[in-house]
Amino acid sequence: MARVLTPRAEDFPRWYQDLIAKAQLADNGPVRGTMVIRPVGYAIWERMQADMDARIKEAGVQNAYFPLFIPESYLRREADHVEGFSPELAVVTHAGGKELAEPLVVRPTSETVIGEFMAKWVDSYRDLPLLLNQWANVVRWELRPRTFLRTTEFLWQEGHTAHATEADAREHARDVHKNVYQAFMEELLAVPVVPGRKTKGERFAGATNTMTVEAMMGDTKALQMGTSHELGQNFAKAFDITYSSAAGSVEHAWTTSWGTSTRMMGGLIMVHGDDNGLRLPPRLAPIQVQVMVVKAGEGVTEAAAKLRDELKAAGVRVKLDDRADVPFGRRAVDAELQGVPIRVEVGPRDLAAGNVTVARRIDGSKSPIPIGDIVGAVTSALKADQQRLFDDALAFREERTVDVKTLGDAIEAAQTGWARVPWSAVGDAGEKEANGKAVTVRCLTRADGGMPDSDEEPNLIAYLARSY
């Protein structure tokens, strides 16, 4: 077969950009670092959104919408926050033909403006917890942009919650992290993740604790797929989010925030993509099955349309491709590039024998199936292939994750995979040393994989890797 993309093994970053362009997922925008998400890519993002949104609502969180423009003074109220975000801000200085009295920041994240309104809406302990989420665009000026992974503007959801106690805030953040984020990534995206705690140096600006879910990409680098933050009382104090307790005293609330973004699109590509293009997990795929007319005539189009109807009736997301004027080979290559999990190819010869060909993108198999068995064959293949993608990604990660005892060994192992090393063998100084060699501490976990309450706990494990 002709080479469609730069092979992954030859040049992974170029393979990634090739795939995005050839599969028509996205284009670079006119302003450096911005992107256009094309219909093929956006359809995937819409399915991510719908599934994530249902999980967020299931967790008792309500959606709302807060303004894009934030007065510059708001950001200054939380010292760590403004220090962390200042270098990345885009600023509106003129509007309506005039210079503004106070410049407006285009939101890089919304803790500040949402904090302002939480303060307004919360009076009593009865108003807590207040659980909000918004789907929005945010802007962070990027010096080294890369499509989906790091763009000046990106789409995301940001959850923001306020609680009466630290324990309640912590429990909520952990619940979302595990039951929304980790479950979403593993069940829908078929991407296995390691949940853990960030070190102080990697924390969100203004947080007291940042939790992450980390995934291994096809080049063994790590990608942070989502984060959940405990914000302590930092924002509650900066924005005066107080409530009267049952006992009548006035207390500051405890807040959290958590976010996932179009960056997950990049992770999806780099975990599941191969030299022929994207491979979409069936549960995520906007089109699960493409029924293709190989060649028109001899009842082929009619048989293909009938199969489409049967699959649709069985709840499969199916598309009929009867563009007989476009060469079949080109259509098949495009379907592979875009990651359609199953192609059902209907041609005159097979059809005469009562068969059609089922081509599975995920395991690469291609076999004739009696036309009457298609619905059963397709639905069980979709289920098996969802699991297979996950299993393969997990096996890939496990094969490339090694347990070591020293910082030196960890940095070395991180050149070709992930290293698990006792956090006591790294520490703040070791983290700095690793960073100097382009290796970062991705997260800390307990020895049993559990989430630490603090980075001071004994016997913690650190994951070290190169990363995006």
Next chain:
Amino acid sequence: MARVLTPRAEDFPRWYQDLIAKAQLADNGPVRGTMVIRPVGYAIWERMQADMDARIKEAGVQNAYFPLFIPESYLRREADHVEGFSPELAVVTHAGGKELAEPLVVRPTSETVIGEFMAKWVDSYRDLPLLLNQWANVVRWELRPRTFLRTTEFLWQEGHTAHATEADAREHARDVHKNVYQAFMEELLAVPVVPGRKTKGERFAGATNTMTVEAMMGDTKALQMGTSHELGQNFAKAFDITYSSAAGSVEHAWTTSWGTSTRMMGGLIMVHGDDNGLRLPPRLAPIQVQVMVVKAGEGVTEAAAKLRDELKAAGVRVKLDDRADVPFGRRAVDAELQGVPIRVEVGPRDLAAGNVTVARRIDGSKSPIPIGDIVGAVTSALKADQQRLFDDALAFREERTVDVKTLGDAIEAAQTGWARVPWSAVGDAGEKEANGKAVTVRCLTRADGGMPDSDEEPNLIAYLARSY
């Protein structure tokens, strides 16, 4: 009952703002003219989005996402467009800690940036029509902001399409206007609209034709609920959107654009709201039925939970309100304010007699219903009340729309309703005169209500009204 809102008849604009605040639909944002859409309001907007989005997809249009920031130079390429939008632009001049070489405009609409990419993606007539839509936030600096109706930032969908011929572009724009917009507003929002053509003076900046759907608000003013534009070859020429025809010649495409926004939330409130709050059309309502525990004990909570389950199983969007510690009267007032179509009130006395009370928000009725009949009673009431809201709004508009023969009579009639007058009795000069008296030509239609091909057609009817 205690007065909850300023009565509509006393001060309509104040009633509107009161309702938005008391029903917790939205708040003013920190930057003048911006708004925060609160969970109660956002849940309504989400349902609008979902329904509109399905209709847009049904029309063959694909979603995509284009950048928020547009190079200032893009806007200048289409002369009318830049002239129309310049006074309303917000401009980013600094980003990443530096002054930008070229200022960036925060999109007021996306014809320009989408035109740039259409030019890139369209090669041949086979690539046409190209039918795109995006859900996004846009910014237009407003001097006289009003929540939902005119805000500096608002949420909307903007469709952008490119076609090989003027006829195809026109047919598409009309199809969306009638089968997406008008159908959505009448079927989902229960808001009757008059579709028509805007005069030259009221056209979108850069369009060759703007079509509108106009609705009469509760104070008899008109609100433009959505618009669809034929853009001729204006943007195709400015952005060089060309295609090679079947005959091999290179041609400019014909483009359209069409949009609806959170402004529809304002229309919904002003069409259906009354002195007790919002009245939501059942098909739109996020919560169709609130099952309320009037007083706990004697099996009331259990009976209410069972009713909730039965209604849910019947496909009704239902919420159980068992907050027995909050006075029943307050909960009922809140449900009325937020427009919940039906309350099923479960109290010990009724329950002992085998009944519950069904309170219908739309016709104000309240009656005891045997508990075994609830599912049937509720589902038929939801259906009837959807129709009733539409019928009432249509009757209201028809009673307040008069046919007159002269401009003077039209301007007079427009003080208390809408005037239908021959366009020949108005003309450009008459339009200017009317505008001087705060009356505008909302749209032109044919005598039979049909959509004119041009404002030069004979026997056109003009609708004159005061407007938002």
